[in-house]
Amino acid sequence: xxxxxxxxxxxxxxxxxxxxxxxxxxxxxxxxxxxxxxxxxxxxxxxxxxxxxxxxxxxxxxxxxxxxxxxxxxxxxxxxxxxxxxxxxxxxxxxxxxxxxxxxxxxxxxxxxxxxxxxxxxxxxxxxxxxxxxxxxxxxxxxxxxxxxxxxxxxxxxxxxxxxxxxxxxxxxxxxxxxxxxxxxxxxxxxxxxxxxxxxxxxxxxxxxxxxxxxxxxxxxxxxxxxxxxxxxxxxxxxxxxxxxxxxxxxxxxxxxxxxxxxxxxxxxxxxxxxxxxxxxxxxxxxxxxxxxxxxxxxxx
Amino acid sequence: xxxxxxxxxxxxxxxxxxxxxxxxxxxxxxxxxxxxxxxxxxxxxxxxxxxxxxxxxxxxxxxxxxxxxxxxxxxxxxxxxxxxxxxxxxxxxxxxxxxxxxxxxxxxxxxxxxxxxxxxxxxxxxxxxxxxxxxxxxxxxxxxxxxxxxxxxxxxxxxxxxxxxxxxxxxxxxxxxxxxxxxxxxxxxxxxxxxxxxxxxxxxxxxxxxxxxxxxxxxxxxxxxxxxxxxxxxxxxxxxxxxxxxxxxxxxxxxxxxxxxxxxxxxxxxxxxxxxxxxxxxxxxxxxxxxxxxxxxxxxxxxxxxxxxxxxxxxxxxxxxxxxxxxxxxxxxxxxxxxxxxxxxxxxxx
Numbered sequence: 001x002x003x004x005x006x007x008x009x010x011x012x013x014x015x016x017x018x019x020x021x022x023x024x025x026x027x028x029x030x031x032x033x034x035x036x037x038x039x040x041x042x043x044x045x046x047x048x049x050x051x052x053x054x055x056x057x058x059x060x061x062x063x064x065x066x067x068x069x070x071x072x073x074x075x076x077x078x079x080x081x082x083x084x085x086x087x088x089x090x091x092x093x094x095x096x097x098x099x100x101x102x103x104x105x106x107x108x109x110x111x112x113x114x115x116x117x118x119x120x121x122x123x124x125x126x127x128x129x130x131x132x133x134x135x136x137x138x139x140x141x142x143x144x145x146x147x148x149x150x151x152x153x154x155x156x157x158x159x160x161x162x163x164x165x166x167x168x169x170x171x172x173x174x175x176x177x178x179x180x181x182x183x184x185x186x187x188x189x190x191x192x193x194x195x196x197x198x199x200x201x202x203x204x205x206x207x208x209x210x211x212x213x214x215x216x217x218x219x220x221x222x223x224x225x226x227x228x229x230x231x232x233x234x235x236x237x238x239x240x241x242x243x244x245x246x247x248x249x250x251x252x253x254x255x256x257x258x259x260x261x262x263x264x265x266x267x268x269x270x271x272x273x274x275x276x277x278x279x280x281x282x283x284x285x286x287x288x289x290x291x292x293x294x295x296x297x298x299x300x301x
Numbered sequence: 302x303x304x305x306x307x308x309x310x311x312x313x314x315x316x317x318x319x320x321x322x323x324x325x326x327x328x329x330x331x332x333x334x335x336x337x338x339x340x341x342x343x344x345x346x347x348x349x350x351x352x353x354x355x356x357x358x359x360x361x362x363x364x365x366x367x368x369x370x371x372x373x374x375x376x377x378x379x380x381x382x383x384x385x386x387x388x389x390x391x392x393x394x395x396x397x398x399x400x401x402x403x404x405x406x407x408x409x410x411x412x413x414x415x416x417x418x419x420x421x422x423x424x425x426x427x428x429x430x431x432x433x434x435x436x437x438x439x440x441x442x443x444x445x446x447x448x449x450x451x452x453x454x455x456x457x458x459x460x461x462x463x464x465x466x467x468x469x470x471x472x473x474x475x476x477x478x479x480x481x482x483x484x485x486x487x488x489x490x491x492x493x494x495x496x497x498x499x500x501x502x503x504x505x506x507x508x509x510x511x512x513x514x515x516x517x518x519x520x521x522x523x524x525x526x527x528x529x530x531x532x533x534x535x536x537x538x539x540x541x542x543x544x545x546x547x548x549x550x551x552x553x554x555x556x557x558x559x560x561x562x563x564x565x566x567x568x569x570x571x572x573x574x575x576x577x578x579x580x581x582x583x584x585x586x587x588x589x590x591x592x593x594x595x596x597x598x599x600x601x602x603x604x605x606x607x608x609x610x611x612x613x614x615x616x617x618x619x620x621x622x623x624x625x626x627x628x629x630x631x632x633x634x635x636x637x638x639x640x641x642x643x644x645x646x647x648x649x650x651x
Contacts, residue, residue: 173472180392181472187386210380212460213387215474 001068001149003031003116007127008062010094010112012279014087015258016055016289021080022255023049028150028158031066031074033057038289041158047249048294052160055287059279061114074116075150078125086127086143093129093141107131107139116147123147161292163274166266167241170196171221172275175257181215182254186247188213191296194250194273195242196265198222198235206247223264241269243295253291271295309375310337310454311367312360316447317465319362319628321394323638324385326602326623327354331382334483335461337375337454339368345486346381352595353488354602357639361631371456377480379461387476391467393448454480491612491620491643497587498525498613500556501579502571504606504623510569511600514593515562520647522590523613527583528554528573554583560593579608589617589646599623602640617646 007013016038020027023040030037040051057064068074090112110131117126129141150158172178182204185192189206196202200222205214256263256277263277272295280286314320327333327346336343342358360366368375389395451464460477514521529552539547554573559566573581602623603609610622625638 181390184386184390184392188383208383210479211383211387212477213390213474214476215390215472217472 001074001116003066003074003114005061005064005066005114007060007090007112007114009060010087010090012259013060014084014091016053016279017080017084017087019256019258019289020051021084023047023051023252025081026077026079027051028075028077030155031076033066033072035287036060039158042161042292042294047246047252049249049252050161050292051289052292053287053289055279055289059286070152075155076116076123076125077148077150078145082145086145089141089143090127090129093131107133117144119144123149161272163272163292164268166274167235167269168196168198169223169264169266170200170202171223172263172265173202173217173220174261175254175263175277176261179251179254179257182247182250185213185215186251190247191244192247192250193242193244194265194267195240196220196267197240198237201240203240241267243267243270243273244297245273245293245295249293253293256289256291259289268295270297307369308367308453309369309371309456310452311365312363312452313365313450314363315449317388317394317450318447319625319638320358320450321385321388322605323356323358323362323625323640324381324388326604326640327356328381328385328601329354329598331380332378332481332484333381333384334376334378334486337368339370341366344381345488347484347486347488348595350487351592351644352598353486353641353643354598355488355641355643357636357641359631359636359638361628361635361637373457375454375456376483377454377457377461378483379478379480383476383478384461384463387463387465387474387478388448388450390465390474390476391446391448391471393446393467489618489643489645491618492614493612495614495616495618496582496612497584497615498523498556498611499580499582500525500612501608501610502577503579504603504609506571506577507609507611508600508603510558511596511603513567513569514558514560514596515564515567517562517564518560518567518593520560520590521593521596522559522588523556523611523619524559524586524588525556525583525613526551526554526586528552554581556581556583580610587613589613589619590649591619591644591647595642595644599642602642606640619644619646 020038020040028039028041030039035054035056038051038053038055040049042048042050066072066074093107094110094112107129108131110129113128113130115126115128117124123146124144125147127143127145129143131139133139182192185204185206188211189208191206193205194203195205200218200220202217202220203214205212207213253275256275260277260279263275265273265275267273273293275291275293277289277291278285279288324333324344327344329352330346330348332346334345336345341360341362342356344356344358346354385394446467448465448467452461453463454461459480461480463476463478464473465476466473550570550572555570556573556578557568557570559568561567571577599621605625606623607626608624610624612620612622621642623640623642624636625640627635628637631637
């Protein structure tokens, strides 16, 4: 089992990990030759929100080498806390111009190498950050975090949730604005009802003993249907499809505004909502984070 | 009953902030009683028999205000918390967008801080802190964002419905606030014939004083001496200038706020000088004490206000009126919102 790569996009990996950390303490990473899958199974998060995402290797890594007996795939599990600490250190060392200007601890010509090693019997991920200080001295920082290699049995237990054919797909408004609004709704009630129709209307409504509140977006984009959708009978365009979810759960998904501003949501009526957060542009996407937010059963209808 | 089909109230504005600011000033309880008049709203909050706070909200805060008087008074109770949350749904009417209010208002002294309506949205959710940061950043950059509102009340038994939007292309929010039959209000009236002290001064002076009061004090004493009071005996250990100051203040009259805390006594004096007092009417010496936690509530109400008018009846009943800055096009004699706080004096301590 061998794994070695340079991390070319530390900032993106950092953002992905931060949005995962909002959901769970640990996550499963499935490394294959072409793609990296970040998985947070439902039992890991308190709200039942699951993440099943895949990111193209080239989006995050450079000089990527993987070998294993299981079709060159490695499944491992790690603690997001320690992973984030390392990434933060790496992020500040590589010196980001984009976020907070250049910070003092930044190294020049820095690169970050990630290796799968073994320390005794404990598998570890070793991060080596190398670069030059302002005085052109070479500097190298190494972080090691424990990882757990998943057995084939455990791998098989991890299954993407089965969902019925979604009733509707809709492109969400800007995730950051949506997030801020939803966080304000969380002061009013615990659950929110999400509804959408094929005219591009999206509604979020909350009810409490004091107030009923509905926020409506109009003329959002409905993605063009794919081939297998066309066999289905098109419902009347005004018909609303709804699911009630916990606001806490929805907010967990919305932490992904860090990664990208655009997402498509689909609603499986009274079952769940699924959100696809695209990394990069919609047409040449470098990957997609898929969030499953389970629906709640409501008493009155 | 010819009007029975028309809604009792339709009020519209393109910026909810002045409206929200007034409501937040009296946000000391979860529920409030709202009365609608020809001249605007009166929103009242009462702490059982001890404190009464009223926000007088004139029609000039709205771009249009249509009131069709129903046969019964247009009065109902609603959740003030929920109303403030609705107005801030797009983040343009929160406490942060009008400058941060220091939490010293009610806190300090080990007293647990109670969360009242509109106390800002800190709390629970993991990522809230970030959201606030983002809000502030957005507020800094795009100060032009305003939330517009259309409020409608059909009449007795109907919800108060509010339509909000911050951008023509953006989302809209409709809120239906449940209305309840109002609780009976005490709302003791201030009797102008019984006035023992009447003064008007800048809010700033008064707010600074409230900030300086020791947080551990429980009683706050207001004391006023009329002009040409007998000169106090010279303190042997006082400097010449402070003796001179005392003499001057006795000459012109003064107002002072005193509070005793764990670490001593704080006294703030305001001489009846032109640059301090806009108006100062005091016949004879008055001194009354009030509950400091009630006084602390004034702090938030004073935020962004311009002037206060403080009146005390002969029996100690206090009425503080806080005036908000005048908006554009307010007619002479009109106002852009007044917050009124009324409270009874505490019994004299032995």
